[in-house]
Amino acid sequence: MRAAVLHAPGDVRVEEIADPKITAPTDAVIRLSAACVCGSDLWPYRGIEPVEGPMPMGHEYVGIVEEVGSEVTNVKPGQFVVGSFVASCGTCEICRSGYPSSCVNRVFMAQVGTQSERALIPHADGTLVPLPGTPDADLVPDLLAASDVLGTGWFGAVAAEAGPGKTVAVVGDGAVGLLAVLAAKQLGAERIIAMSRHEPRQKLAREFGATDIVTERGDDGVAKIEELTGGLGAHSVVEAVGTQESMEQAIRSTRPGGHVGFVGVNHDVTLSGEELFFSQVHLIGGPAPVRRFLPELIDLIWQRRINPGKVFDLTVPLGEAAQAYRAMDERRAIKAMLTV
Amino acid sequence: MRAAVLHAPGDVRVEEIADPKITAPTDAVIRLSAACVCGSDLWPYRGIEPVEGPMPMGHEYVGIVEEVGSEVTNVKPGQFVVGSFVASCGTCEICRSGYPSSCVNRVFMAQVGTQSERALIPHADGTLVPLPGTPDADLVPDLLAASDVLGTGWFGAVAAEAGPGKTVAVVGDGAVGLLAVLAAKQLGAERIIAMSRHEPRQKLAREFGATDIVTERGDDGVAKIEELTGGLGAHSVVEAVGTQESMEQAIRSTRPGGHVGFVGVNHDVTLSGEELFFSQVHLIGGPAPVRRFLPELIDLIWQRRINPGKVFDLTVPLGEAAQAYRAMDERRAIKAMLTV
Structure with missing residues (x-):
């Protein structure tokens, strides 16, 4: 599949990498409906955070479930889902107290990468929230915003x-x-x-x-x-x-x-x-416990009561991710969406 | 009146200083029933906070109101009172929100001094809480603790x-x-x-x-x-x-x-x-908003449900304040009470 990979500060390339595969029974694989670039992606892009070898980029995502591991019960293939930029188990004491971004089993999605055609989602049951149905296309940016910035x-x-x-x-x-x-x-x-x-x-x-x-x-x-x-x-x-x-x-x-x-x-x-x-x-x-708020945020978006997707003022195809990074780095764009 | 005065690090002397006088219509003067030494008094005593000239010491107090300014209505002469180590107006927005120790008109009692026979209490109406009656002598240490450490x-x-x-x-x-x-x-x-x-x-x-x-x-x-x-x-x-x-x-x-x-x-x-x-x-x-808690703490003490005064494990006359400082500095005492 194609994915945005940072090779060195300022050097983002979209290239073929291996498709994600389910390895744990709690994993899911989603096909992204859209991806985007975050302000925090600019830290390594600017070299303020170290870049140690090529790293797949991105941690925000919405999409359709393609495959789930044997223990996943809350989501199923074909469902449109939103998840947080931190995958969380949903069952540990920290998750249950409302701080899933500090989950004892957490995985930062930035370590997985989501500026790509597909993405592996660890702890799918704790992490993903399915929508009531397939959203209209104009709601996709709003839902994508819910994954992190909103x-x-x-x-x-x-x-x-x-x-x-x-x-x-x-x-x-x-x-x-x-x-x-x-x-x-x-x-x-x-x-x-x-x-x-x-x-x-x-x-x-x-x-x-x-x-x-x-x-x-x-x-x-x-x-x-x-x-x-x-x-x-x-x-x-x-x-x-x-x-x-x-x-x-x-x-x-x-x-x-x-x-x-x-x-x-x-x-x-x-x-x-x-x-x-x-x-x-x-x-x-700290890292926002987004998962805590997702059901409420999805509901507000589904009812068209908020328009967080307005922060996307630049949309380019995934293949032109480098252009999206440049625009955000130079503050020409507030936030860039990547169509997949 | 006699008061403990710090002349230099390690040099506390009890000496005659001028009696406090009411200057603002919101002031009160109390006669102390007991005074004490606080862990924070040790910072200047140890020279970790600067000592600029002789400074009257102490900021904890309980005692009997002797005189009040013309605008004071909540307390009157003869009443036994407890107050916080920070005098506060009780009427500003910060006081009303529960943070009287950050009152916009606050006066740190450490700048006034209370290891003495009498003390001036600014903002008497906002600061002092009168007791239901004159406490038994054995409750005085508990009430004194409420002023700061409790x-x-x-x-x-x-x-x-x-x-x-x-x-x-x-x-x-x-x-x-x-x-x-x-x-x-x-x-x-x-x-x-x-x-x-x-x-x-x-x-x-x-x-x-x-x-x-x-x-x-x-x-x-x-x-x-x-x-x-x-x-x-x-x-x-x-x-x-x-x-x-x-x-x-x-x-x-x-x-x-x-x-x-x-x-x-x-x-x-x-x-x-x-x-x-x-x-x-x-x-x-931050500096504790003790005044917020005083009514509840006084009630617990008055009902003999708590014994915070047990922290006083050394009692000496005011005249021997230097001994009290030494004992606390050397951790021979948890907290020292001064009888006045």
Whole structure:
């Protein structure tokens, strides 16, 4: 089958690799309906994460089940399914407590690769959620977003305790940040401040429910949030970048007793214990437990109540994946979809 | 009046200073029934926090109201009162949300000093809680503990979401850590693991409700907690020290999705964003919002359902405060009470 493979920073090639095969009785193989490129794929693409030999890329997926292992009972061939970017068993104590992305048996799908025609899904019963039927083609981007960026933005908003009466600030205007705005809106937040300096992203943020846009960053951004919140800071802040500056901006934009949900994969970030102590904010983050939210998200999409697929502003065939990576790297695209 | 004054690291003297005077209409002056030395008083005593000129010491207090400002309505002269180590207005948005220790008008009582015969209490209406009557003498240590160490241990346990069905680990066997054990027990925790290598403290931890004692520290301590929790880590961990080692020990002893309540004042601590991201634990700490818990704590003490005053294992007259500091510094005493 064809798959996008990263050979070295900046060098993504679509080439023939072996078809996935079921090896464990809990595996499934799906045929992808569409694939996409994630902001976190850019870390190795930019060489910020090491690239050790050719690596199949991608971790988001929707598609049709082709084959299942002998112990799989929740999904069957022919069903259209969505799953999280982390495969999880669904039965361990951590899964059952609502944190499937930290499942004791987890497999990061980035280690498997899903920018391809087919994909192996470990722990199919715990991981995949079948749809009520075959979706209309225009719903596929929305469902694909649920696999990671929507689920991650949603977790950010839930972790930040966005809800009625709350002022929510979102640091980061990538797909995850924008979908955290959508999530905050769905969760009933009163005021949603998107921090963005890019006009097309500001526009989408407003469409998703942002009530205010702050273009300033760093200390100036923090000062602006304080100005908008009577000097106190936001109740809820979603961090969706993962850098030193964005983490500090998020923590400092939050009022004492408020909540930070941080979902940007942290890279070279060190936080001061003293600052965390005296800022007295709640902090929770990490790889989003997307599987927890999938049934609800699929239902919202199926009912056409949300349009998360709007974050895809570039669509190219799988064969031109390199072009998709370049566009995202150069911030010409928010998020690129690959037709398979 | 007489007060304990720190002149330089290691140099505490009890000397005559001016009596406190009401300057704001929201002030009160109390006559202390007893005072005490806190673990955090040891930071400047040890020179780890700078000592800039003579500083009156202490921030915990119980006593009888002597005089109130013209706007004070919640307490009156003659009443026995307990207050938090942070004076708070009780009316700002942060106070009303349950975080009075981050009140926008807060005054740290450590800047006022309470190891003395009398003390000025700013924001008396927001800060002081009057008792139903004059307590029996044997309740005074319990009530004094509520002013900080009990309230702080309690916050740690609440922040760590200790409760029914939970395994709680407590890092630190000072008065705050021991009282976090008591709090976890009161909150209904199923299993309470005290991390301590000091026999008298282990004994008190057991008396307060600890079901297990772990003597190992650092990585070995983390491994022991994992061993006791099926490899997952504790649901709830209270950090009550404030060092790099203890913060890491607390975070690493917590299962994914679990909660760390950190109440040890952090000194020279830096936390890795990557580790926090992938550990996926909830983190909240800071100066404890003791005032939030005081009515409940006073009620438990008044009904003689808890005995937090047991942490005082040394009692000396105020005039011998230097001896109390030395005993705590050398870990000969868990916590020292000063009779006034």
